[in-house]
Amino acid sequence: MRKTLRFFFILLCMTALCGLMRAQAAKTITLRMIDVRSGKLIPTTNYLITIDHDPTVHANWVELNEDGSGKLTLPANAKLLSVQATYDRATEFFINCDSGPEHADSPEHWYEIAEILLKGIVAPNGCRKMMIGGTKVSAVAKPGEFIFYVRKRNWREQAQEFSSH
DSSP: OHHHHHHHHHHHHHHHHHHHHHHHHSEEEEEEEEETTTOOBOOOSOEEEEETTOOOOBTTSEEEOTTSOEEEEEOTTOOEEEEEEEETTTTEEOEEGGGOGGGTTOOOOOEEHHHHHHTOEEOOOOOSOOEETTEEOOOOOOTTEEEEEEEOOOHHHHHHHHHHO
């Protein structure tokens, strides 16, 4: 009887330890998507996550936090991260401001996950409208945070996209 109890106790401990190791293996990043025109956080779960230059898009890796930020859970082996987001029922893509207006057609910009976890990253804000009331929109990232600026497509960009199809 004692051997059986001891066996089940050891099995229970091993199961708990495996669960703890699995939880530690995943990497968690807080995403903050800022509207460059208003300077406000955009609360959404319409994130499109890609890792390590793999074309597979992971739209289900982000949960919305109470404050409007996103909680992104990544596999332990992920090294690089690219983030985009959509609006209007996921039919339109926000334009990421990290490459500036001249690169609006190439939305992928890659960031090192280790650096995000260690120091936090604020992506560059290359969009033209980055002043609110004469003050430049800016943010400070904490370790584990990735902050990036976006804007909606303007009417010219929407017309160009529509005419190209």
